[in-house]
Amino acid sequence: MSWVTWRQHRLEGAWSLAIGAALAAAVIFVAYQLHAASCGGQANSYCFSNELGGTIAQGIVRLNLYQYGLVVLPALAGAFIGCPLVAREVENGTHRLAWTQGVTRLRWLAVKLVLVFVPLLAVAAVAGALEVVLINQLGTTPNHWAFFDQQAPVVVAATLFALALGLAAGAVIGKSVPAMAVTLVAFVVVRVGLAEIARPMYIAPLSYKSVDLNTQTGAVYPSAWWLDDPSYYDNAGHCLGTVTFNGYRGQAAYFVQHFQPGDRFWAFQSIESAILTILAAALIGFTIYWVTRRLS
Amino acid sequence: MIAPIQATGLGKRFGRTWALRDCSIRIPPGKIAGLVGPNGAGKSTFLHLVAGLLSPSTGEVTVFGRSPRSHLIQLLDRVAFVAQDTPLYSGFTVADMLELGRRLNSRWDQRSVEQRLRDLEIPFDRKIRNLSGGQRSQVALGLALGKRPELLLLDEPVARLDPLARREFMQGLTASVAEDGISVLLSSHVVGDIERVCDYLVIISQGRVQVAGDIDELMGNHHLLLGPRTDDGPPPSGVEVIKTSHTERQTSLWVRGRVAHLDDGWREQPLSLEELVITYLSVPAAAALPRPELEEVPA
Numbered sequence: 347m348s349w350v351t352w353r354q355h356r357l358e359g360a361w362s363l364a365i366g367a368a369l370a371a372a373v374i375f376v377a378y379q380l381h382a383a384s385c386g387g388q389a390n391s392y393c394f395s396n397e398l399g400g401t402i403a404q405g406i407v408r409l410n411l412y413q414y415g416l417v418v419l420p421a422l423a424g425a426f427i428g429c430p431l432v433a434r435e436v437e438n439g440t441h442r443l444a445w446t447q448g449v450t451r452l453r454w455l456a457v458k459l460v461l462v463f464v465p466l467l468a469v470a471a472v473a474g475a476l477e478v479v480l481i482n483q484l485g486t487t488p489n490h491w492a493f494f495d496q497q498a499p500v501v502v503a504a505t506l507f508a509l510a511l512g513l514a515a516g517a518v519i520g521k522s523v524p525a526m527a528v529t530l531v532a533f534v535v536v537r538v539g540l541a542e543i544a545r546p547m548y549i550a551p552l553s554y555k556s557v558d559l560n561t562q563t564g565a566v567y568p569s570a571w572w573l574d575d576p577s578y579y580d581n582a583g584h585c586l587g588t589v590t591f592n593g594y595r596g597q598a599a600y601f602v603q604h605f606q607p608g609d610r611f612w613a614f615q616s617i618e619s620a621i622l623t624i625l626a627a628a629l630i631g632f633t634i635y636w637v638t639r640r641l642s
Numbered sequence: 643m644i645a646p647i648q649a650t651g652l653g654k655r656f657g658r659t660w661a662l663r664d665c666s667i668r669i670p671p672g673k674i675a676g677l678v679g680p681n682g683a684g685k686s687t688f689l690h691l692v693a694g695l696l697s698p699s700t701g702e703v704t705v706f707g708r709s710p711r712s713h714l715i716q717l718l719d720r721v722a723f724v725a726q727d728t729p730l731y732s733g734f735t736v737a738d739m740l741e742l743g744r745r746l747n748s749r750w751d752q753r754s755v756e757q758r759l760r761d762l763e764i765p766f767d768r769k770i771r772n773l774s775g776g777q778r779s780q781v782a783l784g785l786a787l788g789k790r791p792e793l794l795l796l797d798e799p800v801a802r803l804d805p806l807a808r809r810e811f812m813q814g815l816t817a818s819v820a821e822d823g824i825s826v827l828l829s830s831h832v833v834g835d836i837e838r839v840c841d842y843l844v845i846i847s848q849g850r851v852q853v854a855g856d857i858d859e860l861m862g863n864h865h866l867l868l869g870p871r872t873d874d875g876p877p878p879s880g881v882e883v884i885k886t887s888h889t890e891r892q893t894s895l896w897v898r899g900r901v902a903h904l905d906d907g908w909r910e911q912p913l914s915l916e917e918l919v920i921t922y923l924s925v926p927a928a929a930a931l932p933r934p935e936l937e938e939v940p941a
Contacts (some may be wrong), residue, residue, distance in 0.1 A: 349745050353738055354731065378839035380769070443782075446693050446791070450716045517867035642695040 347449055347457040356461055358427050365419065366469035370585070373412050373476040380483040381402035405632040412480075416473060416496040420505040421533045425526040429510020431458055432637060436520040441641065453639050459630065463509050474498030489613045491571035494618075495541070503619035508533050510626035515642070516545055526611045536625070540618060546573050548617045551604040559598055571610025576601040643672045643706045644826040647692055647826030651701030654687050661687040663849045665701070667931070669827060674819060676857075677829040678919055679846040683830040686726060688846065689797045692827070693723040694907030705793060719748055721793035726798045728782035732771035736781055737765055740788070747789045755788035758818070780814065787818050794819065796828040800835055812839045833916040843915070845922050851928045852922050857915065860930070864918050867895040869908035872920065878905070883929045885921050896921045898930060913940040 352359075368499035380403070382394050394407075406412070432455075435441040445451050475498045481488045496499065511532055515525040551573055554563055563572060575588040578598040586594045606614065643670045652821050654663040662684040669675050673803050691703050694717060702709060730739055736759065744750045759766070764777050768846035773781065779799055786794055796815075797815030800808040819826050827844075828835055836843065843860060845853035854862065867878065871893050877883045889892075896913070901937040904910060913921070922928055923930045 347746065350742050353734065354741070373715070439725055439727055439729035440731055442690075442693075442695060442723065443683060443729045443731075443785075445717065446721070446723040446725075447743070448748055449746050452714055639697075642690055 348461060349454060350444075351458050351461045355427075355458075357425065357631055358462070362423065362427070362466055362469060366473060367455070369412055369415050369419070369473050372406055373473070375399075376406050376412075377402045377476070377480040377483050380480075398595065412473075413493065413496055414479070416477060416501050417504075417537075418471065419473075420501065420508040421530055423505055424510075424512035426509025426512075426532055427462065427466065427530045428509040429516040429529055430522045431513050431516060432641075433516030433520055433522045433525050433635070436517075436641065437522060437568040452634065453539055455634060455637050459509050461512075463506065466509065468497040468500055473497060474501035476500070489571075490571055490608070491569075491606070494545075494611075494614070495537070497615060499615045499619040500622070503622035504537065506590045507622040507626040507629075510629035511536075512634070514629040514636070517633045517636045520641075540621065544621075545614065545618060546606070548614050549606070549610055551606055553602050553604050555600055555602045557600045559599075559601060563603050563605070565606065567607065570606075570612075571606045571611075573606065576603040645669060645704075646671055647703065647705060647779060647827060648707075649688075649691075649701065649703040650847045651916045652688075652691065652703050652748050653700035654684075654696060654827050655699040656692060657835065658937060660849050662691070662846075665833055665846075667844060667854045668785040669810045669844070669854075671825055672705045672823055672838045673842040674816070674826040674828070675838035675842035675844060676829065677827060678833060678915055679829075680923065681831060683846045685831075685846055686797050687849075689723070689795050689827070689829060692793075693721060693795055694718070695723075701803070702919050706723075706799070716938060719789065720792045721784035721787045722794045723770070724796045724799055726796075727859050728799065730778060730785075733769060735767055735769050736773070737766040739770065739781055739785060741764075743785045743788045749790045751788055755784045756816075758787070760785050762814070765796045774807075775802050776804070777802055777812065777874065779807070779811055783811065783815060783818075790822070791824060793828045796826070797928075798829055798831070800830070800832075805894075809837065809838075815839060833919050837915045843919075845919055847923050847926055850926075850929075851931065852926070852928065855932055860913065861913070864896070864898055864913045864921075866911040866913055866917070867897055867901070867904075867908055868911060869895075870904065876910075885925050902927050 371412055379394055379399055383393050383400060386630055394404045406633070430619075432441070435444060474496065477493060477496045481490055481493055483496070488496065508529070512525065513531040515528045515532070516522060517526065519525040554566070559578075563576070576593050577588050578586040578601045580586060580597050581599045586598055647667070647669040649665050649667050652662060653660060654662045665688065673693050675720060677688065679685050682812050687692075687696065691698055692705060692710065694714045694899065695747070705721060706859050710717055718732060720772070731742075734742070735839035740752065740755055743755070744752055759781065762777070762780050764773070764780060770774050770778060770781065782869075803811060812835060815826070828836075828840070843855060843856055845851060869892070870889055871888055873888070878897070878901045879897070882894050883897050885896040922930070
């Protein structure tokens with residue numbers, strides 16, 4: 347079964363490896379250029395050299411290729427590799443060939459899952475880890491929150507989730523192309539939903555209060571994730587609003603702003619990864635049920 | 643000998659539609675059995691139930707005495723299935739397909755499959771998608787025979803082939819199974835294909851089995867009686883009338899059994915297999931099932 351899986355999916359494997367390698371090369375190149383320009387002292391700034399290497403690195407950063415890449419590629423892996431895994435067999439009727447050889451459906455599916463998913467997860471892990479290396483070159487106190495979706499645990503979990511989603515959609519719908527559309531939409535809904543609604547509340551946020559209305563909160567806690575705009579209050583404790591404080595000149599006495607501190611970053615990564623992994627496990631379990639009991 | 647296929651009260655429902663109902667048949671070992679019926683009659687459903695691709699909604703089917711539901715692993719090596727439209731991986735070469743067969747089946751016979759395909763002049767390095775329909779079917783058959791199955795199931799294997807490729811396929815099939823004594827069940831909606839190779843016939847229509855029996859016996863036992871027009875006369879003794887039709891001056895009776903003597907003006911004609919099948923299909927209520935064998939079904 348391993349050989350059959352390899353023979354069936356080697357093209358996808360080559361593509362994934364090529365894209366993963368290109369991404370890794372870009373990240374390593376930019377990280378090296380940042381390191382060589384020794385701009386570690388200037389927080390969150392890109393100070394590349396004016397030489398050719400620096401210019402190229404600057405271009406890569408401007409286009410934000412790897413930042414988008416690490417968000418979009420898992421979804422594409424789910425759609426283009428996850429969906430056809432079962433759906434293409436059903437579309438072409440080859441599942442009836444495969445399932446009447448001397449191998450049970452469960453084994454057939456298990457081998458495919460291991461041999462197709464695991465290498466892709468490894469590629470995602472390498473890309474996510476390189477991203478951490480890159481972010482650490484961005485300054486003395488890099489703000490990891492800005493690249494939450496691009497770092498190692500979450501990138502791996504998101505890739506697993508996308509693949510499981512594609513697999514399940516493909517198995518249930520039985521046609522690759524509609525399954526791809528469903529996968530992409532569902533993936534975006536889940537990831538945006540988690541990021542926008544659930545993520546700020548994984549752990550109760552802290553509040554920062556200051557009577558100095560000129561305080562730059564970003565400078566106070568450079569590694570924090572600021573969840574909202576400052577809310578301005580008068581002396582009686584009435585909320586005036588969140589418009590820039592010049593609007594409340596003379597009335598505002600202090601402001602409050604909510605944040606997640608930098609030292610919670612890896613806890614948040616673990617929580618979101620766990621959520622995505624549990625969803626993926628449920629989808630894979632469902633697919634196993636569907637393939638062994640419902641398809642024919 | 644254990645029957646390769648035995649069904650008892652077998653039924654399969656998809657949603658609210660019954661694709662197969664109350665099907666009780668026993669196909670004796672060593673036969674090449676043909677499963678005929680119109681499109682949508684339940685032929686594929688029956689084959690899928692036997693191959694373990696589907697689970698029955700009611701009743702039971704056993705293959706060599708074992709249920710494909712609970713003993714699929716033991717049966718997968720003994721049963722080969724060529725599904726409708728002979729699905730193969732179109733991006734694989736012929737050699738790749740054989741490698742697949744070798745890796746997934748414990749009793750695989752590489753040498754005989756290679757020999758077989760070489761005799762048919764099928765290029766091993768060509769991709770499946772570049773083969774002709776006939777070659778493709780031959781590769782699918784080769785793959786199935788390479789498993790060295792005891793039971794071979796084929797679902798409309800020649801439906802898409804031209805007459806010449808049809809004949810070649812059927813000849814290859816008969817030659818191969820004759821050597822090894824493989825039991826075969828093949829479905830077709832073309833009676834001519836069945837007639838050429840099968841010695842056992844199952845007619846299935848609207849989800850029900852109408853006829854099951856040895857083709858020679860069925861042919862010897864069914865006749866067309868032609869005589870002067872008799873609207874409500876008693877049926878000839880000793881036969882069961884399946885279908886009656888009248889023209890202005892003549893009455894035709896399709897009967898099972900043999901009349902002891904024919905009245906004046908009546909004559910008996912043999913039926914071709916095709917006529918026999920069409921007669922039954924046009925009278926869905928008629929049935930010819932070997933009753934004694936059904937009594938052997940264990941409780």
